[in-house]
Every structure is written in C-alpha cells, then in structure tokens.
Amino acid sequence: MEANWEPKILAFLCNWCSYAGADLAGTSRIQYPPNIRVIRVPCSGRINPLFVLKALQGGIDGVLVSGCHPGDCHYLSGNYVGRRKSATLKRFLEYLGIEVGRVQFSWVSAAEGGKFSQVIEEVTQDIRRLGPAKQFRKRSDEFGVQSSE
C-alpha cells in the first residue's frame, strides 16, 4: 500500500433523498471525510450493477449506493426494486471474493444530514481498513506512450 494512500469512494445518491441529505449535511456544516465522489442518480433503483463494476475497474476503492427509505421513494417503488438488485449483487460479489464492505448500501432521507455524514464516516473507515481495491482494477499503465506493457 502506498504510504499516503487515501481511499477513493464513489457514492451513487438518489436525487430526492440521499442527495438532498448530503446537501443538508453541507449546509449544516457537518464534517465528513472528503473521500467520496458523488454521482447523482434519479433513484437508487436506477443503479445498474455495471455502474458498480465499472467504478471498481476504473480505480475506485469502494462504492456506496444510497436511496430513500422504504416507502419514501419519489417513484413509489424504485428503491424496493433496487433493494432486490442490491441484495443479490452484494451477495454475489462477496461470493466471488470481493471483500465484505467494498460495496455498501444505505437509506438516507433528505432530513438526515447527520446520518449521511455518519454513513460516509463508516464507509470510509471500512474501506480504509480493507485497503486499495484490487479486484477488477485495470492497470492504467497499459495505455499511452510511456507504457510499461
């Protein structure tokens, strides 16, 4: 592990709840680790497993998918359907040999700025403990003029 390695975490936040929750954390000046990069998605049900794998392939160390609490979905059932996908995907990735905690899920509502920061804190700690992700990662030195390939 590189000496000053910092985990890179990609957070897919649903537009209606978790993204607003992150916003609230920001406007309320609640501190949380700067390791996340946020991608706003319309709904946690929008998450295609390809997104998660693509993130790991591109050098992300951990992925968080966050949506509205059950019953609060802006599209009524998006998060319920997403929950089934998330459950099977998570179990499947762990079965393959991806460490538990590499890919995580949460419900964060628009009012839960505190919970948002807490989730980010926990996820960051988990990923820091796991170290850099190795599975799926593509070596970037295969490209370009000064390649070592």
Added chain:
Amino acid sequence: MVIKKAHVETTDRMLRTLELSFLNEEEARAFHFIPGQFCELSIFGKGEAPFGIASSPTENGSLKFTINKAGVVTTALHHIEEGAEIGIRGPLGNGYPIDLFKGKNVLVIGGGFAFTTLRSLVAYLLHTENRSKVNEITVIYGARMPGLLLYKEELLEWEKRNDLKLIVTVDWGDKDWKGKVGFVPNVLEEVAPSSKNTYAVICGPPIMIKFTFPKLMALRFPNERIFTSLERRMKCGIGKCGRCNIGPLYVCKDGPVFSYAQLEKLPKDY
C-alpha cells in the same frame, strides 16, 4: 491533417462537412486520388472510420468529407473544432472508372448523404480541363426532405449551368419546395434518360440502389455500364480484416465501385 473549416449541411444537423488541409506541402503533393475513393479518418481515443472523399482532385490543397452523425467516430467528428488535428489513411479503394467515361454521356444518380463521392465526381467532370472529355452530364439527386439536401449552394450553381442537366427531388416536400417530389427510382423512370452511349453511376442507400437497378434495366442500360459505389462496414480498408467482402471481392480494396455486371454474379450481401 488539420480541420480547416467545418459547417453543418442539413437542417437536422446530422451532416457536417469538414474541410481538411495537410500539415505540410509535401504530404499534400504526395496525395493523389480519383473521385469515388475513400479515406479512413482517425481520432485518437475514438477510433477510425471510412468516409468517401467529397472534394474533387481538381480542388487543390484540401480534402472535404461530409460526415453523417451515427456512431462514436462520427459523433466525435461532429464535435471536433476547427484547427484540431486528426489522422487520415488513404486514398483507399478503386474510385469511379473516369477513363471509361471519355466521350460518353454520364448519368449520375444519388440519394441522401451518399451524394458525397458523386459530388466529387461531378465537380471533377465539370472542371474546365475535364468537361470536354465527356458529353452530356445528367444528375438526379434525391433526399428525404428539402432540408436534407447536401451542398445546396453548389446545386444552385449547377442549376444555372447549361452543360449539366440537374434534377433534384425530395421524398416529401414542404411549403417552400418548388422542385420535384418523388422517389429517385420513380424520377429516373419519369426522366427516362437515353441509355445510348451512356454510363450510369449510382450511389445511395441500399434500398434505393435495389429499386434503381431494375429501372435502369428497363431503360436498356447494359450491366457493364452501370456502376455503383457500395457501403459496407470496414475496419482496415486494405482487404485484410475480412468483413467487407461480397463474394470473393472486397469492397474496400476491389471496390467500393462495382459494375452491375460484377455484382450480378455475387451473393446479395450488401
């Protein structure tokens, strides 16, 4: 090559013409082509794709390509800015058999954005050095809608000339359209140009080509005097990668221009 100028051709903004100039004089001098040939244009990170050359060899110093926005490379070529550099491989393919046209009439039939290499051919034939080499030139050019016609200003200029007969048609007119309305094969039937001493050159979508052949047959054009430029998915452009063959012939290397006499004997893989 460097993008010298770029402009959008059609109202649906799907076609853009790029004018490219060579990076140095030497390359420009070394590049010789005939109408109907194509080049592979390359953008790093996006890939390479084949495009017919829309300019005529008589228009020195630069090359023109009209690009239909469809896939990854073409979209990138639509977004590329003037002054940017792109890669080019070519000229590739055989081109139109211009030597055969000497002393003959030429009937040019084009449809849609496939008109690019035909524009090259017509511009070449109209050039003062070449115009006397062929007799009558007739051009039938159709597009789906008036807004989708390519090279509109040039078409107006051609219209004014008396050494060229131009018939422009659209599938659906609009309120401002004063010209012909009708599909190219039907217009061909209506215009009924004489096949005597005439070569026909067709380029257009596969469906247009399919329906134009029988009309030309009916006008008694012999198979050997009908030429068409075909389109196929290509990668290497030099007959290696395999995908563009029609029977034993490769569109990239033995074509893209074929006579109907050649095609008749082959599987209809086009």
Added chain:
Amino acid sequence: MIQQKIREIARELLTKKEVDLIIGFGEGTLPLRTTPRFMRNAEKTDRLIWNSFCENNLAVYLPKFSRFKVGLVVKGCDARSAVALSLEKRFKADQLFLIGVPCQRMVDRRKVKRAVRGEILQAREEEGILYIKGDGFETKLNREDFLYSSCQVCIHRTPLQANVLVDDPVEEYPLTEIHPEISAFEKRSSEERWRFFEKETSRCIRCYACREACPMCYCAECFVDSSRPKWIEKGLNSSDLQFYHVVRAYHQTGRCSGCGACERACPMEIRLTYLTQKLNQEVKERFGFETGIDRDAPPPLATFEAEDKQEFIK
C-alpha cells in the same frame, strides 16, 4: 420407450399440422454427442433420438422461431427456460408445444474423456452402463458416475410444464444440502475464491459461446457489444474478462434454469455454473423464487415485497 414416444408425438403434431416444426435431438457426428434437429417432415421423425447425450437446451432456438408454432423436446431445465422466456414475452405460450421428457440426467462427455486414455471412437449406453470403445481400448463405465454437475444437483427433472410427458415422472431427489459445490466453495477464504474466479476467467477467449448457448441471453445488443456507452473493451485484459463473466452471470439472476448450457458450450472449459447456481440459490432463499416453476410469478428482480429483507442496508 422414450425415443419411440417422442417420434410418435412429433409425427402426430406434424401430420395434424399442429406445429410448423419440431426441434429435437438427432444423431451427432461425434461419440457422446447429439445434435439439434429441425424437423418439418412427419415422414422423417424417426430421426429424432433420445439418450444420455441430449445436453443442449433447445429453448435457445425459441426467440429465433417466434413466428412459428414450435414443438420442442425438453428436459426439466429446458422446459423451465421456455416458461421463463414466455414470461418475458419472447414467445407466446400458445405457439409452443412442449414435448416433455422426464430427465434421467445427462452424461458429461468431458468427464468420460478424462476417465479413459486415448480418443473415444464409439459410445453406446444400455441399462445405465456406458460402453466405450476407443483407439486400442474398450471399457464399461457406470453412467451415474459421469453426470453433469448441474444435473447432479437438479431437483426439477420432470418437465411438469410440458404439454405432454413421454414417460412417468421421475423420482426427484431432494438434496440434503442445497448445493454441495457452492457450500464447499463458500468455506474458502475470499482471496481463494477470487483467485479461483480469476484463474477460470483468465482462459476466456471471448467467443461468447456461453452467451449464445443460453436461452435467456437474447438481448438485441449485449452490454459487451454496446459502443455507446462502451462498458468494457473487447480484448483479453483480465479485468474485462472478469467484468464480462460477472455481468453475464448476474444478468441471469432469477432467470437461470440451471441447465448448465453455458458451461457445456465453453471450449476453454471455464467453470460457469458455480456462478449462476449461487444466484439461483440466493434468489430461492431470499425471494422464494425458482425459474420456470410458476407460470405466473414475475421474475424476482422485476418485482418486490415491502417486507423484503434489508439487513445489509445501513
């Protein structure tokens, strides 16, 4: 006799014009193999055969013949694929006549090849014994010792969804353990599991035989072929190979009948069913769903229950 019965039914269906064609199995050109046959002529139905080598899942052809009335010879797994396909509206159920064969489970040709030295030139089966003749050898093998691993754990061998069964239902073996191979695999450490996956997928040559052999892989454009967006590259980079195999398997969640066609098709003998079987098990445990059993149950990932477990969500 199963084979005789299949021929009779096929002949009748064709003669009465109840179907346009029968898709069944015919004599293969290699020992231990059969080959899919497309039969339109009632006179020739005696070319249909049935034995322990009918390993293909013929439901793979259904989307291709969606404009015809098809009589399909099916095992338990194939029938369930057909049901799953009609559930996804790839095929109208009334266009399909399933000729169901209670499955005696299929013989793994690769296992047999490994058990002998030299090339097998002839194989014949009788009363559960495989008579193998090869270049300079001859041997007898017990059929039951050479079954496909996907067949060994099969618990729905009788195609109850079929329009007609050619034989009495077979006795299903309820497994004491859901899937011995999976539970053994799960006991290994995550590093070991990943290394196994890495090693298996490293042999992949991107021929997509696993995809094409699967009845459920019918997408007009597979994610590997999509250029906008381009999800993965088409070369042999290990990351891309892993990506492909994870997603190919995952796309089968709640849709896989566990027939094992993907693994059988692979020329590089990559273990693939340990992936799909795990997903099947997961879907069964979590959502109580099994592919192709209930004609009306929606695919599990296309639906939900408000009470679905969510122990993994923060």
Added chain:
Amino acid sequence: MKFKLEKNDFPSFLQSLIDRYDLYAPVKLAEGVSIYKKIDHPDEVDLSILNPQKPAKDIFFPQSETMFRYEKVGKQNQMISMEEGKRDRILFGARACDIEAISIIEKVFVGEEYTDVYFLEKRNKTTIIGLGCNHPLSTCFCSSAGGDPFLRAGSDLFFIDLGEAYLVELLTEKGMAFHKNKFFRETDPKDLTLVKELEEKAFEKVGFSIPVDGIEKRLDLMVENPFWDKIHEKCIGCSVCTFLCPTCHCFDIVDETSKERGKRVRNWDSCLSALYSQETSGHNPRPSGRERMRQRLMHKFYYFPKNFHRIACVGCGRCILYCPVNFDIRQAIDLTSPKRIKKMKGEVI
C-alpha cells in the same frame, strides 16, 4: 539433414532454446485445455493434447494485439508504434495443419499491395519447429484438405516422436542453423524405417474421405441454393469455430483509452457474430444466420480459393470438436456434393 534427440535430453534442449529465444509451445491451462504460450521453463511444455484449443496463429496474429499507443501531450497527439521484442522466436510443437494454416493467413497478410507489418515481423522472426502427428484424431481430415499429418512444408525443423527419442529434420536455412546443436545425435537406419511406419499408419488413419476436391466449382453454383436456408439453423452464432480455426483471420480494430492516453488494438472477430457486418446506420448486409453461415463456408471453400488458389481449411477438426451444437463442417462439405443436394430438398443434416 537428419538427427536424433534423446528424450532424456529434451528438457535441456528446450532450456537451451529458452536461453536464446522466446520459445512458444503448447501449455496446459486446465485438464483438457491448452494454448500456445511463451515458455519460461521446459516443464511447462505439454504435448499431450494433439492440438491446443487456440491454434498457432495466435503466436503470429494474437487474439488481441496493440498496434500503437498514443497520448495527448498539451494539444499535441503523440503516437508510438509497438515494437516486437528484440529476441528471435521459436514456435515449437505445432502440427502440420497449424503450420500450413500460417502460410494460408500469410497469403492475406503479406499481399502485393499492402503488407501487414505486425504479422510479417513476427513471421520473419520465428523459426517453426513442427511435430509429426503420429495419432491423428478421428475428426482430423488434413489429407482431404490438401495437407497430411507429416507435412513438412512451412516447418524449419521437424520433430517426429519415435518413443524414446525424437527424429529431428533440418529443412530450411533457418533450420540448418541448428545443425551443430550439442543435443543432436546421429540417426540409425532403424529410426528412418520407424518414421516410415509411423507415417503410413497416420496416413491410413486420416484417409481421404471428405469430398473437398472440386468444392470451389460446386459452391460457385450454390450462391442462392435453398441449402443455405436450412444448414445454419442449429448454429447459435457464437465464435468458437472461427476463433479456434487456424485459418480464420478476420479482425476488428478498436481504441482503448484511459483519460488522455490510449491504444489502438486489433482483436479477432467472427463472421458468425451479427454485429460483424452491421453498419453504423443499422443496415446489416448479412442480417441472419443464413447469410452468416454462407459467408463462413463460402469464404473457406469458394471465395478464398478463388483469390488464393487454396481452400482456407486445413482439416484440423477444432470446429467439429468444440462446437456447442455439434455442427460438423465435414457434413456440410459432404452435403454440397451434387447427388446429396438433389436428394435433400428440404431437410438438411
């Protein structure tokens, strides 16, 4: 020039090759699965599978090959071509069919007008050591396809397994460079008799039963034959037969990128895949399995011979062995015979 190499010396011989060359030979990846691969240690070489799944073309025309790489430096594009390793290469243990196939691919890649530099450089740098085929499989039909199990053409050196030793023949200038090899011993007249016996036995086994002769002329008349409507039906459209075919040489060119850096790569492609001929506009000149299967078979047995005077099939049998649905090219060839065509009418195979 003929020598003998004792099997006891074989590992040391291989090691001496590894020391001086990049050695490529069959390597077992799993039970029953092998490919040609660069060898680091003599023990890796595994000659137990007659033909590895992936043919030897992979060594000259790799499945995925970087042609050049590039990078954006400021506003400029920089590009470098890929260079081959400095060392010469040896391909060891390929059978006559795979080697014959390389010369078939060469006909396409080394043309009059354009030459494929990537292929040619590898070809020129490689010494080919062929291995006689003592026990051809029942799926082999090299003799019918214009070769034979002991065909030397294309090999620089040729090995024949005599049991306790290999007979080594030096066939070309590249091969003669090995005449002072310290592991080579003198041959016995006995050995040559044994070679003869082995050859005869193998020839007899392979036979000439597949009617490849004159297929070009037969197919010429079959472009629109109803034969094509049926023969493709069971094909599921995977790329096993084309990727594993030692003569198939189609490729795709793609750009792989990571931010501002990238590479242009060519990958094997297959005429049986629907996207192979699909144009950007969506038009597909080969819209169904019928046209695609016709392309595969016609290319091998009609178009290719028309252009290069040899069928593009060497009879290695891989497509038969590994086809998921048991499509048998021998049967397809047989079905083109005039009397079969007449008999068939609707039902094929």
